[in-house]
Amino acid sequence: MSDATGTTIDLEKWEIVVGLEVHAELSTRTKLFSSAINQFGGEPNTNIDPLTLGLPGSLPVLNEQAVELAIRVGLALNCTVQPNEFSRKNYFYPDLPKDYQISQFDRPIDDEGHLELPDGTVIGVERAHLEEDTGKSTHVGGGGRIHDAGHSTIDYNRAGVPLLEIVGKPDIRSADQAKAYVSELRSILMAVGASDGKMEEGSMRVDCNVSVRPRGTTELGTRCEVKNVNSLRSLGRAIEYEAVRQVDMISAGERVQQQTRHWNEDDGRTHKLRSKEEADDYRFFPEPDLVEVDPGEEWIERVRAALPVLPAARRHRLSEASGVDLAKTAIVVERGLDELCLAAIDAGADPVRTLTHAEHNLSDERSLDLDPGAFASLVTMETGGDLTATQAKQVLAEMVSSGGSPADIARAKGFEAMDNSELEGIVDDLIAGSPDEWQRFLEGDTKVMGFFVGQVMKATRGQADGKVVTKLLNSRR
Amino acid sequence: MTSKPGTYPTAIDIAVSVRSGERTASEVLEDHLARIGSSDAEIHAFNHVMVDEARSTAEAVDSAVEAGENPGPLAGVPVALKDNMCTRAVPTTCSSRILEGWKPPYDATVVQRLGVAGAVVIGKTNMDEFAMGSSTENSAFGPTRNPRDTSRVPGGSSGGSAAAVAAGFVPISLGSDTGGSIRQPAALCGVVGVKPTYGAVSRLGLIAFASSLDQIGPFANTVADAAVLLEVIAGHDPGDSTSIDEPFAELSPHLDDGVVGTRIGLITEMMGEGIDADVAARTREAADALEAAGATVEEVSIPAVTYGLSAYYLVAPAEASSNLARYDGVRYGNRVEGNTTDEMMFATRTQGFGDEVKRRIMLGAYALSAGYYDAFYGKALKVRTLIRADFQVAYEKFDVLLSPTSPSTAFPFGDKTSDPMAMYLNDVCTIPTNLAGHPAISVPFGAGDDGLPIGVQVLAPPRGEQQMFTTAAVLESAAPGDAE
Incomplete structure (x- = not known):
């Protein structure tokens, strides 16, 4: 295999290990914790309400439809749907209205499942959990990144949209398999009506954890998480680039550092965002504004019975x-x-x-x-x-x-099937009228077969069945 | 200046007279506005008096009465709100620079319910910044003075709401109680203060300090007024996921039920070290009074409450560190500019928050940080479970429990501001009920050696407000003559 720059790695010596985290926006009518409309597009900051903006005094109320869709996906991925709770993930960022994200940490709604790729390979699913989406920042000026932008604008329409984060196990072994996994997951999400699966609109977003190891070993190598993979094509390219980069490092006697990296579609490379040491301490703790969610057997079985x-x-x-x-x-x-x-x-x-x-x-x-x-x-x-x-x-x-x-x-269309007796007459006339060609055919020149078939077709204006003509010619031998 | 409670008409009296047409809501309002006008410059109970809004509400109540409608149980009753409850288009600041000038686009659920009950919201009261404090000295807009002795604090954090009732500015008000913030100022100002069962009153529109502990509750001059106000604001709200989905108890019809046969436990751990002798003495007298009224009183030990303060100062700051993260200058409130987004956020928070708020945010962020969670926040949650369990054991033997509300009477300004720990100890008797999620009420019961009011606390099991109020009503009628 080779990456975008044409460098190759020896797949007989190296094995690629990939685990994917897929964020799927759920197709609910309203947001995860408020009655603001969940809709892509629209004028900036129109699908908002006090909770979406994190206004003081606002409180979250869980959207039952989002829970139902999460149960559907969980069952479709063969997960255990379990009593679950929300936690707060704390970090400061302008597009995160409350400066914490309500997510699930210790107890996700869907636990331990798997999905089967079209070729029959089974890929494990560690968990799937509900969380709210962030707003969308646009950095104006500079390189389009927050650090050198002249100013930034924020659209909170997306903030609070329900996401289901589906965390796959590191069972994927190639870029193609990763693409197949995402396609399959997309089909499942669409089949159960959980998501519209539009990667180009950000309805499905993929983070990939990539590591490499010498083939035949079982220990996992140090992984890098690659973000900003927005299409199946870039997913494949990013994995291949990242695998080559890591093999090159190891081959050069260096160690792979655990990092979060950013895929750049234009130069076809991944770039370091931050190292493990620079990662935020999210200070998770149970969300006190919400209570435990216990879907209960009855609800789960009702959803299961209605699955396509x-x-x-x-x-x-x-x-x-x-x-x-x-x-x-x-x-x-x-x-x-x-x-x-x-x-x-x-x-x-x-x-x-x-x-x-x-x-x-x-x-x-x-x-x-x-x-x-x-x-x-x-x-x-x-x-x-x-x-x-x-x-x-x-x-x-x-x-x-x-x-x-x-x-x-x-x-x-005039595609009347030719009567065989009619066709026999045509064939016999043709043999009689082309003695030289027929002689060559009899002597074993198979190329002449084409001549005869073509002549029959011409005589029947294409109505004859080629297979039948061949059979007739052979029977006259 | 000093003034005595009980010399102003009660909320119930006002509502009766307004409903009967004897007085108009507008007349009632003007009386109260006049008192505020003449005395609040000294007391500073209010951050903002809603003169125009209150006048139009009172007029609407009067029109309803004229039209023969029943404007509700609080018809024409002026009510003050702690400045952490959202009021539509009216400044709501939490007594913080960071929210100065911010006007919410909506009313808190309690404000809506007051409106339905015919109450006239008259203003927003001063408080310790973001409800963090026990003296209202942490307000960014200056302290509130105790109407019983203006050289002393009113307690806190709902000091403005307590003082407003004690000064006769309003017959009733709302505060919020996270670790004692209603009961302690009620005790120090000589009024009734109630912290309801967690989930009894909707928190929607209450600006959060510590979400798992915060609860809105009433201040009043009488137990009966507090009961009516609580009945109006309590009850399920689908907008608050932690709201109890059951009808709230009937309180008013049971205030005269008496305590014959009621089993009352006097909490041993709240009667010894750290409690002033006069406070302990009044509490014992309260116990005697209840016994004289037919209750049985025994001492009971609730060992886990001694860990309450430590657990509280991990849980409350941890939640606060997260709840207060949103004040980043990006969307609303005050912004201090910077060269980058990070600098802007940093400057906004540095200049916008006062010292106590910063102290608690740092404490809380530390308690939640990787590697420390189990030792701090995790352990505090275990203590919480333990406190709940110990209370449960006590409530198998007792119907209600009794203790002092605050270890001392009102203290002078500046007395404890340099020593956070001394300030925190003010809440040692009130904090355990918040951690357990239980209700408690503070009732004035006599005075201390300094002549200032003392409050006695009645604690009850979850949703045990009815018996708690009945007991409080007995205490109220048995209380010694007003402090002199």
Whole structure:
């Protein structure tokens, strides 16, 4: 592998270890502790109220919808949903209105779970906890960082928006796996309606902890936490850059220092923000303005019963129904086409052809509206020889864009299946009219096959099935 | 100047006369404004008198009476609020430079409930800055004088609210009690002061000092007035997550129930060392009076209360260090400019806070810091549990407990300002109830050798206000003649 600067590390000698912390904004109507609206965008400082601004005398009241979404995510990630409490994380920063963040520390709502990647790899989840988001600072002038800015503006619309911080275990072993983890997590969050998953709007933010170690060893290396990773692409690049940097350091006889580092998209490097020693002492203590939250079995079971079938289970279901490899079902499930495929297979369509169409010919969003029976008929027409692969693809495209039955569309396009006896006559006429070519074919020149197939196609204006023509030619040998 | 309590009309009398049309709320208000006008320059009970707002409230009450409506149990009763309760569009300062001039965009829940009850909020009273202190000398706007002896402190931190009642500026007022801040000034000013069960009164709109201890409560010249005021402000508020979701006790109908058969425990640990002899003597006389009224009185030891002060001075500053972090000059309040954001915050807080506030922020931040949490804050929480457990044992044998409110009568200005520990010891009898979350009331009971008022404290188990008030009413009627 190599990083952005082209440096490479030897993956036979080194192993990359990654643990991800994903902050997901929950799609609640209001903020985590107040009735101010939770909405992205909007004029600065319009979705605010006394608590959002940390005004004296304001008090937090927990948003039940946020708890419900946290329970959904917890169950979807196979976590134990437990009685939990909030703590204060104290630090001074202008975009933190109370100069403390209400978060969960000792007792998070979701404890110990896992998620399964499309290839079947299982990644551990340590915990998921609720906390409030901060406002957004914009530093004007200087380098866009607070220290050399001319002045700063703060928008508190985001302050108090509910976040679920999902802390993954250091089970990830490559940049690609990290990307797969985030994609999978995003699918789960969206499936349970917890988040819109928009990384570009900051609905999902990823911090990655990266360390390296000699392959074959089990002890974890010293990690660096990389912040400001705003897309899947930069996540991959940041991990690769950071791994190379650390291997280079170790190879040069240096020690990796535990640091928080900032990913810079422009230069493709990570830069030191602060060392472990410079880290804030957050002086956590139990939030006295809130009481313990005990969701209780009844609530948890009600949420569990209402959960949709999750991506991993859908992949397994489709793989089992189709006999197609698990990893190949991922894209179909991601597009939400698994129900369609299952119904089509159920209606007798060939499973492999069904999935092949879903993977290659159904990227259009309108595919979700396809009638499963019609889709099954199309696949059966193709496997039954009534349509060629090319024709089937065209008919399917028409079905997606304007609806209609495959038989009607095929007829309208003139894709009538050739009668074999008619085709036999054409083939025999062709053999008779091309004795030299036929002789070469008989002598084993397989390239001449193409000539014959092409001539038949020309004579039938493309209506003949190539496979049938080949079969006929071989039978005349 | 000296004045005596009990010579002004009570809140109940005022409400009755206003409701009956005998007097108008506006007349009542003008009487009180006149007293404030003539004497508050000396007492300095108020940071801000809401003349215009109070006049329009009184007019509204009068219109309601004229229209034949019932304006509520506190119809036309002037009420003063400690200056840490948010009042919409009216300065709310916590007696701190850092909030000078700040006007909240909303009313605290207690202010809303006073409005519904027909009360007329007349002003905001002086206090120790952010409620940190026991003498009101820590106000950034100068101290309040004790109306019983203006050379002495009124106690604190709700000194302004206690003095306002003692001086007849208002019949009732609200204070907040985190470690004794209602009961101690009530004792020193010779009025009734109540710290309700934690969660009985909404804290929404109360500017936090120590959230797990803070509780709003009434001051009054009589137990009956305090009962009516508490009934008005208590009760569940969905806006405060720590508010008790149960109906609050009925107090007024039970004030004359008497104490026949009531089991009363006199707390041994609060009768010995550190308590002035005259204070202990009056407390014993109070116990005798209750016994004479039919109660049984025994001494009871509650060993854990001796750790109360130490635990309190970890828990309260720790929470304060976090609660007061928001005063950073970024969003509201006073800002002192600096070259960078950090410098601005630093300068704002350095100049905006007084010494006692800074002392407690530092104490609290230290108690919570990495590596010290278990030894300090963690241990204090354990003491809290222990105190609660010891009280629980006592309440298996006793209905209510009895102790002095404050170790001494009102002390002269400057007496304890140079020795924080001596000042902190003022709250040794009141702090344990805050740590336990229990209710307690201070009732005037005679005078000390110096002729100044002494308060006796009745403590009750959580939500035990009814029996606490009944006991207090008996004490009130048995109290020796006014101090001379």
